[in-house]
Amino acid sequence: MPELVFFAGTMDCGKSTLALQIQHNRSARGLSGMIFTRDDRAGKGLLSSRLGLVTEAVEAGEGFDFHAHLVKHLTAGGRTDYVIADEAQFLAPEQVDQLACVVDDLGIDVFAFGITTDFRTRLFPGSQRLVELADRIESLQVEALCWCGARATHNARTVDGRMVVEGAQVVVGDVGGATGEVGYEVLCRRHHRRRLTAAAARTGTLSPDVLPVDDTDAPAFSRS
Ligand SMILES: Nc1ncnc2c1ncn2[C@@H]1O[C@H](COP(=O)(O)OP(=O)(O)O)[C@@H](O)[C@H]1O
Numbered sequence: 339m340p341e342l343v344f345f346a347g348t349m350d351c352g353k354s355t356l357a358l359q360i361q362h363n364r365s366a367r368g369l370s371g372m373i374f375t376r377d378d379r380a381g382k383g384l385l386s387s388r389l390g391l392v393t394e395a396v397e398a399g400e401g402f403d404f405h406a407h408l409v410k411h412l413t414a415g416g417r418t419d420y421v422i423a424d425e426a427q428f429l430a431p432e433q434v435d436q437l438a439c440v441v442d443d444l445g446i447d448v449f450a451f452g453i454t455t456d457f458r459t460r461l462f463p464g465s466q467r468l469v470e471l472a473d474r475i476e477s478l479q480v481e482a483l484c485w486c487g488a489r490a491t492h493n494a495r496t497v498d499g500r501m502v503v504e505g506a507q508v509v510v511g512d513v514g515g516a517t518g519e520v521g522y523e524v525l526c527r528r529h530h531r532r533r534l535t536a537a538a539a540r541t542g543t544l545s546p547d548v549l550p551v552d553d554t555d556a557p558a559f560s561r562s
């Protein structure tokens with residue numbers, strides 16, 4: 339049975355790498371995939387991984403219709419055995435519905451990859467719809483880590499190095515803060531709630547609206 343699978347995780351947990359591996363393994367066996375992305379950091383029409391691999395993809399922007407695109411392709415004699423959709427958190431809910439139609443009506447497997455929640459810990463609309471519709475939701479095997487060593491479960495946004503909790507939901511950017519004033523950092527829930535990024539933990543800077551933290555918030559290597 340064809341499936342709609344949602345590979346969900348934080349930023350930097352290997353989603354795009356896995357998407358490229360699925361593409362590689364299937365195409366090596368003669369299967370034909372259609373790859374989609376939206377607003378990849380590397381640019382329009384690209385699916386890129388931090389490991390350096392990149393491939394061309396169809397840019398599924400606002401108003402793009404996945405089902406219509408696939409029907410047109412198949413009607414013109416094209417072949418598609420599976421679909422990959424990266425940065426799926428940015429999709430509109432209707433576009434996720436179209437992906438479900440691709441599975442159910444066209445009999446094609448769809449593998450969607452995306453972050454579940456935004457920098458305010460709220461579900462992205464595309465991810466919410468995927469959680470609602472997916473046949474399976476898969477967590478990535480290589481877990482991203484918070485600076486404290488715990489599993490990173492949340493995405494923090496920083497502006498000029500300081501964690502923020504207000505702003506537009508979508509701002510394309512990268513972890514490590516190397517892409518200008520907006521950066522991202524993955525944190526465990528505890529430190530996301532306390533707005534304690536690696537830099538803040540190093541300097542002992544706390545947001546004014548969070549409670550003082552105890553010794554267990556010190557980096558593992560400096561804890562007594
Ligand atoms: N220099 C590196 N050496 C080994 N692995 C790396 C390196 N840089 C990044 N990675 C791996 O790549 C992962 C990020 O992969 P990527 O597919 O870009 O993530 P995502 O799409 O989830 O944001 C990191 O979690 C890490 O495991």
Ligand SMILES: Cc1cn([C@H]2C[C@H](O)[C@@H](COP(=O)(O)O)O2)c(=O)[nH]c1=O
Pocket residue numbers: 348349350353354377378379452453455456457458493494495507508509510511512522
């Ligand atoms: C948390 C969060 C992230 N984004 C953006 C930043 C990146 O461009 C992508 C995630 O890409 P990745 O391959 O999973 O690293 O999403 C955003 O726009 N808003 C957010 O709240």
